[in-house]
Amino acid sequence: MRATVFLPDVQKVLEKRSEPAYRLEQAYSALTRSLIRDWEEATNLPKGLRAVLAEGAPAAVLELRGVSRATDGTRKYLFHTRDGHAIETVMIPEKGRHTVCISTQVGCPMGCKFCATGLLGIKRNLKAREIAEQVFVAARDIAPHRVSNVVVMGMGEPFLNYDETLEALKVLNDPDGFALAARHIAASTSGLVDRIRRFADEPEQFHLAISLHTPFEDERKELMPVAARHQIPELMDAARYYVEKTHRKLFFEYTLLAGVNDQPRHAEALAELLDHPLYHLNLLRFNWTDTGFSATSQRGAREFLRYARSLGLPATLRPSRGQDIDAACGQLAAKDLRGRTAVSLSS
Ligand code: SAH
Ligand code: SF4
Secondary structure (H helix, E strand, O other): OHHHHHOHHHHHHHHHOOOOOHHHHHHHHHHHOOOOOOHHHOOOOOHHHHHHHHHHOOOOOEEEEEEEEOOOOOEEEEEEEOOOEEEEEEEEEEOOEEEEEOOOEEEOOOOOOOOHHHHHOEEEEOOHHHHHHHHHHHHHHHOOOOOOEEEEOOOOOHHHHHHHHHHHHHHHHOOOOOOOOHHHEEEEEOOOHHHHHHHHHOOOOOEEEEEOOOOOHHHHHHHOOHHHHOOHHHHHHHHHHHHHHHOOOEEEEEEEEOOOOOOHHHHHHHHHHOOOOOEEEEEEEOOOOOOOOOEOOHHHHHHHHHHHHHOOOOEEEEOOOOHHHOOOOOOOOOEOOOOOEOOEOOO
8 A cells, every 4th residue: 555655654653543544545645635734734534633643743744944936937945854954846837837846865976067966965865755745845836736747857866766766756646646647757867777677667657867968988977977887888778678668758868068068979979879769869958057067058059959850869958947046957956045055954
C-alpha cells in the first residue's frame, strides 16, 4: 500500500491507537488530494484523531519560508526542512500550463562546472514526502489552476536518490494520490547509466531527460565530472536501452555556453550521435551563475537550433524563465530571504 511507505510516522501513530486500517488511507488522501497542511483541515478524520496526529506526526514536513514572484509569473518557493536545510522549488506558468520544478537533494555532489547547485556540494538526500510536498504546496498556491506538469530539474541529482525520488513520483502519479498522469512527469539526470536502465524498467510511463551538454568526450569531462565515470558510448548504450524498452521520446538537455559548446561542429557531432527517431535535443539558454561561463546570445542559440534541425535533428530551444528571481535551471542555490546562501542553517 502506497500510504504505508509514504507516511510511516502517521501509520505508527494510528497503530498505537489501534485505529482501523482505512484511517491511514484517509490521512493519505487528505495530504495528497485535499493538500492539507495541518491535520485540523482534514475534515475526513475525527476531530480527536486530528489533534493526536498533529502532536505525533505533523501534516507538513516542510516549512514554507518565502515565495518570490518573477515578472513573467514564475514563482520560487523557499522551504526549510525540519532539520534546518533550505531547498527551492519553482512553478513556471506557460501557455495555460503550470509546471512545477522540484528538488531531490539538499545541494548536489555532481559538481557540474556551470551549475550553482553543484557549487554547494551535498548535504543530504530528501525523503519522498519532502520531494512530493513541494508539489502539494505549489498546487495549493496556484489553485484554482492545477499543476499540469512536474519536472525533477531542481536541486540535486535525482538518480543519486533513486528510491525516494521514485516513491515521490509514484505518489504524484497515484490515482488515489495526487493523480497526475505519468506522461506529465519528467526526471532529468546528469547521466548515471545504471539508473537510466532501472528507470526504463519502471512500469510507470515517466519521461526522462539526460543532460549531455556536449557531444565530445574531452569537453564533457571538463564540464561534468560524471563524464569521467561514464563515457559517452556507455551513456548512449543506456539511452538506446531506454528508448527500445519504453518506446518513449528521450530528451537530451544541452545548455548553450558561449564559445564552449555552441559551434557548428557541436551541432554536426550531435546530429551523428543522437541517431534515433525518439531522441530529441532540448537546448537551454545558460542562466547566469557565478561560474565563469556566459550564455550564447539569443541569436546564436536560434542559429544553433536552425543548424541542428537542418541536419535532421529534432530539437527545441527552451526559453529561460524566472531569471529576475534566480528561479531558472541551475540557479537554485537556496539563498535565504536575506540573500545569503543558506543550504544549512544548522551548521
Ligand atoms: N541534476 C539533474 C537535474 C537538475 S539540473 C541534471 O543535471 O540533469 C536541470 C538541468 O539544468 C540540467 O540539464 C542541468 O545541466 C541544467 N543546468 C544546470 N545549471 C544551469 C545553468 N546555470 N543554466 C542553464 N541550465 C543549467
Ligand atoms: Fe547536480 Fe544537475 Fe547541477 Fe550537475 S547540473 S551539479 S547534476 S544539479
